[in-house]
Amino acid sequence: MFSIVEMVVVLVAAALMTTVAIKEDAAKRRAQVMTAEGQNEAVINSALSDWVTNNYATLTAGGPVAVVANPPTLNDLFTQGNLKQPHAPGPFWGGAYVISMSVGPATCTASNGDCHVTYVMYPSKPLTRGGVPDIVGASQIAQAGGNAFGYSKTQNAGTITGLNGAWTATNPLGNVPAAILATNGPTSDGNSVYIRRDGALTWTGDQNVNHVSLHNVHDLDAEGTVSAANVGATGAVAASGAVAAGTSVTAGTTVTAGTTIGMGSVGWPRTACPAVNAMAGASDGSGLILSCQKLSGVLQWMPVGGQKLWYGYTSILSGAGTYVPNPECPAGGTPGIVVSGQSMYTDPTATINYPTSGTGPWTVYITDGSGAIIDGRAVASTFCSY
Known part of the structure; x- marks a missing residue:
């Protein structure tokens, strides 16, 4: 049998244990509430x-x-699809979620693409417990929110400090502990480092697309050289400067150049060519233009003029x-000559000849059938044959 004193001791101990358990359970539940609040604010910050x-x-x-005069409200974030479901206008301890934005720095311009959007999102009231700032609870909310979150402490309460001291910002509530704030900066927008799909920012360096394709491009403008192994176009290809291609430029209609079209030095007369109507420059750099022609069933490079x-x-x-004088024949051409008579005087029964000497240059004579030189006039036409 227990004595009355022993029973009292047991009851008191049980009451104390119950009280401790209740306090621990309450602390645990409050920590869960703080975590849920931090996660909720993180969702809003991500939507922002x-x-x-x-x-x-x-x-x-x-x-x-x-x-910024009209930053979005939570309802704006929801109606525009950034928030997947409606959210309460403020935290569980009262007040509202405040959103503030600015564009800077003061020297930025839209044309240079160096402007950044800075925003903050914070509850309009600090977190309190029993009328006293709850620093521990604010810490739990910030930790659940992530690296974009910070809170003000008792010392230096006018400053919001990010987790692990990663950043600082001015406390929008003043010199108040337990204020909670999320930001994207506070000096950059966190999105400007990416290629934006709305074209709001210009690139600041050369790009390497790692051999992947670009499809459905409307216009392609270049101030310098456009180099490609193969260019295919269903419309016009217009260039005010140089268009350089490793193999071919193919267009459905026309290729228009603001100045000149240069041929690659890849061809030589009477050598094999890839396809009828292909064009090339003579590989000796002479400027002779060659086309791929089908002669006696064989594709071969020949001068455009024949x-x-x-x-x-x-x-x-x-x-x-x-x-x-003989012509200077490019690309290994052979000089030739044709003489056509215009007028002459001879015995009507004699033959008229226009003999030449040399292989270029030449000397042209006018003779009769016996080889005697006679008076007359003629025209010598020179050419290059291939």
């Missing part, structure tokens, strides 16, 4: 970041703005011999 991304061009179009390119005309004014 998405909203800034979607509205970046509009926000930065006017350059620096100290305070197998004979006519270069000059020399008047033959005397049968005694006239000097005719």
